[in-house]
Amino acid sequence: MDNCLFCKIVRKEIPAKICYEDERVMAFHDINPVAPVHILVIPKEHIPSMNEVAPENAGLFGHMALVAKQVSEEAGVAESGYRVVINNGPDSGQVVFHVHAHVIGGRALSNLC
Ligand code: 5GP
Ligand code: ZN
Secondary structure, three states: OOOOOHHHHHOOOOOOEEEEOOOOEEEEEEEOOOOOOEEEEOOOOOOOOOOHHHHHHHHHHHHHHHHHHHHHHHOOOOOOOEEEEEOOOHHHOOOOOOOOOEEEEEOOOOOOO
């Protein structure tokens, strides 16, 4: 995906503060954090949103959940608490159409919606 921002981060064409990387998944700090900890966990494969996730991606998404858990521990918010959010489509406010999980913590978060 030539023009996808997060694919460019995967290819290291755009810099990011990467805190986890393996062959399937990358995690990096959000450029505009909404809390002291705000990390994005993405698949390296370009999948635009949850709407395009297929049964064969089940293992990948399970792995992303484990990476979210690991980065929350490394960021020091596993015990204080954090939120894992995946925005999908216009009403969610999704702006980058390469699916990603936000890991947000480090302060008390307000109720959803
Ligand atoms: P969305 O609204 O699509 O769920 O979230 C996109 C997120 O990507 C936003 O929180 C935004 O701050 C973040 N973001 C946008 N551009 C960049 C960038 O170039 N680098 C990083 N690290 N994060 C970005
Ligand atoms: Zn992409």
